[in-house]
Amino acid sequence: MTAKKPLCPQCKDNAGFICDDETGLPIRRCSCREEPSSPKRERDAALAAVEAANPGQSKAAYEIVKDAARSMPLFSADETRAQMVLAGIDNRKVIGAAFRRCASEHLIRKAGKRPSGDRGTHSHEINEWESLIYRPAVSA
Numbered sequence: 676m677t678a679k680k681p682l683c684p685q686c687k688d689n690a691g692f693i694c695d696d697e698t699g700l701p702i703r704r705c706s707c708r709e710e711p712s713s714p715k716r717e718r719d720a721a722l723a724a725v726e727a728a729n730p731g732q733s734k735a736a737y738e739i740v741k742d743a744a745r746s747m748p749l750f751s752a753d754e755t756r757a758q759m760v761l762a763g764i765d766n767r768k769v770i771g772a773a774f775r776r777c778a779s780e781h782l783i784r785k786a787g788k789r790p791s792g793d794r795g796t797h798s799h800e801i802n803e804w805e806s807l808i809y810r811p812a813v814s815a
Contacts, residue, residue, distance in 0.1 A: 683707040722772040736773035744806040753792040
C-alpha cells in the first residue's frame with residue numbers, strides 16, 4: 676500500500692481540485708495530483724516562470740549567451756557579464772535561465788567548473804560551458 680501524496684496549499688481545502696473563484700465549483704484537478712514531481716520538472720517550471728515574469732530581459736539574456744556560444748569554444752557567465760550589464764540585465768535568475776535554455780536547446784553543455792572572476796562572488800565556482808555551435812573562423 677502506498678501513501679497518498681499530501682495536498683498542496685492551493686487545493687487542500689478542495690480535495691485536490693482547483694475551483695472557480697466566482698462559483699466555487701471545481702474546474703480541474705490540481706497539478707499536484709497529477710504525475711509525481713521530479714527535480715527536472717520543478718526546475719523547468721521555475722525557469723519558465725522566470726522567463727514569463729521577465730520576457731524582455733530573458734530574450735536579451737538568451738541572445739547574449741547564444742552569441743557567446745557562437746564566438747567562443749569555452750565560456751562562463753564571466754564572459755557574458757559586460758553585455759548583460761549593458762543590456763540592463765541584473766537578475767541572476769534570468770541569466771541562469773538563459774544558460775539553462777541554451778543547454779536544453781543543445782547549443783551548449785557543461786564542461787566543468789572554474790572560479791568566478793566577479794569580485795562580488797569572492798571567486799566561488801561557476802559553471803564553464805562548452806559551445807556546441809562554435810565554428811572557428813577559416814583564414815584564407
